[in-house]
Amino acid sequence: MDGLKKILSGRFVLGALSIGLVLLIYTIITSRPDNNPALLPPIPDIVASFFTNLAAGTLLDALWASLYRIFLGFFIGTTLAVIIGCLVGWYKTIEYLVDPIIEAIRPIPPLAYIPIIIIWFGIEEFSRVLLISIACFMVCVVNVIAGMKNVPQVYVDAASTMGASRFQVFRTVAVPAATPFIITGYRIALAAAWTTLVAAELIAAPSGLGYMLQEGRRYFLTDQVMMIIVIIGACAFIMDRTFRSIQKRLMIWSETRE
Amino acid sequence: MSEIVVDKLTHTFGKGGLEALTVLENIDLKFEDGSFTSIVGTSGCGKSTLLKMMAGLFDPSDGQMTLDGELIKGTDRRRGMVFQQDAVFPWMTVAKNISYGPRLRGASVTEQREVEAKWTEMVGLKGFEDRWPRELSGGMRKRVDIGRVYANDPDVLLMDEPFGALDAQTKERMQSDLLEAWRQSKKTVIFVTHDLEEAIYLSDKIIVMSARPGRVHHIEEVTLPRPRTDEMRLTDEFIQIKRRLWAMLEH
Ligand SMILES: Nc1ncnc2c1ncn2[C@@H]1O[C@H](COP(=O)(O)OP(=O)(O)O)[C@@H](O)[C@H]1O
Ligand SMILES: [Mg+2]
Numbered sequence: 001m002d003g004l005k006k007i008l009s010g011r012f013v014l015g016a017l018s019i020g021l022v023l024l025i026y027t028i029i030t031s032r033p034d035n036n037p038a039l040l041p042p043i044p045d046i047v048a049s050f051f052t053n054l055a056a057g058t059l060l061d062a063l064w065a066s067l068y069r070i071f072l073g074f075f076i077g078t079t080l081a082v083i084i085g086c087l088v089g090w091y092k093t094i095e096y097l098v099d100p101i102i103e104a105i106r107p108i109p110p111l112a113y114i115p116i117i118i119i120w121f122g123i124e125e126f127s128r129v130l131l132i133s134i135a136c137f138m139v140c141v142v143n144v145i146a147g148m149k150n151v152p153q154v155y156v157d158a159a160s161t162m163g164a165s166r167f168q169v170f171r172t173v174a175v176p177a178a179t180p181f182i183i184t185g186y187r188i189a190l191a192a193a194w195t196t197l198v199a200a201e202l203i204a205a206p207s208g209l210g211y212m213l214q215e216g217r218r219y220f221l222t223d224q225v226m227m228i229i230v231i232i233g234a235c236a237f238i239m240d241r242t243f244r245s246i247q248k249r250l251m252i253w254s255e256t257r258e
Numbered sequence: 259m260s261e262i263v264v265d266k267l268t269h270t271f272g273k274g275g276l277e278a279l280t281v282l283e284n285i286d287l288k289f290e291d292g293s294f295t296s297i298v299g300t301s302g303c304g305k306s307t308l309l310k311m312m313a314g315l316f317d318p319s320d321g322q323m324t325l326d327g328e329l330i331k332g333t334d335r336r337r338g339m340v341f342q343q344d345a346v347f348p349w350m351t352v353a354k355n356i357s358y359g360p361r362l363r364g365a366s367v368t369e370q371r372e373v374e375a376k377w378t379e380m381v382g383l384k385g386f387e388d389r390w391p392r393e394l395s396g397g398m399r400k401r402v403d404i405g406r407v408y409a410n411d412p413d414v415l416l417m418d419e420p421f422g423a424l425d426a427q428t429k430e431r432m433q434s435d436l437l438e439a440w441r442q443s444k445k446t447v448i449f450v451t452h453d454l455e456e457a458i459y460l461s462d463k464i465i466v467m468s469a470r471p472g473r474v475h476h477i478e479e480v481t482l483p484r485p486r487t488d489e490m491r492l493t494d495e496f497i498q499i500k501r502r503l504w505a506m507l508e509h
Contacts, residue, residue: 158345163335
């Protein structure tokens with residue numbers, strides 16, 4: 001127990017140290033007399049921008065707008081991915097019907113849909129959520145299908161010889177056996193949601209973190225740009241960590257948990 | 259009543275293709291109700307294939323099998339199987355694995371609890387009910403596997419080298435436990451093994467198979483009295499049977 005604590009604290013200390021080092025180097029560079037703060041704003045400016053935007057309410061508005069899109073798009077995309085992926089990965093008939101479509105669409109980067117989505121639906125909230133949903137769906141569904149295809153045959157055989165019907169095998173064996181893959185799909189989808197969100201907001205949004213980035217570029221508010229980058233990084237990090245702890249709890253039965 | 263009859267069974271993998279492989283040829287066998295039969299033979303002679311077909315996991319390319327005169331087609335809870343590989347569901351606790359079969363048929367929580375209590379006790383895993391399979395040793399997992407099949411109460415028990423991966427001591431204990439469970443339930447047991455001593459100790463009848471393609475080479479009746487004891491392993495009769503079977507497997 002003591003040993004474990006030591007390793008954990010060691011890891012924590014080292015992590016904090018390396019981040020501290022990066023911040024220190026950044027501070028040294030930005031405090032040189034020949035530094036142009038418009039390109040590399042000093043840390044206090046970035047912090048000041050954070051508080052200014054916080055006080056003005058713009059930051060929370062943007063954050064809320066972005067998180068709303070992320071959660072909605074992620075939820076819709078992954079839910080569809082799990083339902084469709086499970087069916088496609090398990091039932092041969094459905095696979096033969098649907099898999100060619102998925103395979104054809106898969107290599108297309110979701111951002112390529114932006115123009116057509118704008119043409120069809122305009123620069124609306126719906127368009128942005130749709131784009132994130134598509135991105136989440138595509139990366140997640142591939143994992144779910146792989147999970148269903150990797151269900152060990154012996155589990156299926158064992159369940160069948162105990163009298164399980166085809167649907168019972170699907171529900172009580174295939175889906176649980178595939179959960180490690182499905183959860184990985186969720187995590188990759190979350191990362192994809194952030195990528196797509198920022199891209200979508202950079203191009204077409206009246207609000208959100210991506211919009212604030214774009215605004216910062218337009219008015220040359222480099223400190224604001226830096227601040228938003230840090231916020232996005234922090235949000236994505238926190239969400240991924242939360243996910244990991246959920247994963248750990250769900251995967252308690254698995255030998256290969258992270 | 260639960261008697262399995264195998265009638266002129268032949269099986270070819272990839273039939274009609276370039277790499278067609280006939281693994282079983284013209285097998286005629288009869289497994290009487292309540293009997294304990296072992297199947298021995300070199301690895302690759304088609305023992306697992308035969309057992310899986312009896313379970314109904316796939317159909318033979320020729321010939322047929324019946325259970326009490328009824329054609330075997332598809333899986334059925336009447337024919338339970340313990341697989342050569344580890345088949346314990348890692349996402350269920352020991353208890354949930356044991357009560358899996360009854361749960362499939364909508365057993366109430368109370369019924370499930372009863373089954374779990376009875377069979378964890380029977381396979382010697384009392385106190386491990388809430389453990390995950392990954393926390394158990396290979397031998398304990400095999401016990402879960404066997405307990406789960408028993409708890410499902412099949413009429414015929416197909417066992418494919420269930421004790422193959424266990425150490426000698428665990429193996430002997432599990433063999434006598436199996437005989438005890440069989441004595442109480444009188445299921446028809448078909449037991450595949452490559453361990454001759456195990457086959458003799460357990461069985462009424464031993465089927466010796468030859469390889470490529472798998473055929474029935476010899477059927478040995480074991481007349482050692484029951485209940486079997488560990489001392490019998492050292493008797494002349496036991497050793498003679500072992501020597502005879504051993505010579506057959508050499509060729
Ligand atoms: N699904 C399959 N497709 C093709 N060949 C198979 C398949 N399953 C088993 N075989 C082959 O059939 C032969 C018998 O296998 P098996 O029944 O597992 O033997 P045993 O259990 O006696 O060791 C082996 O040569 C094996 O390679
Ligand atoms: Mg085998």
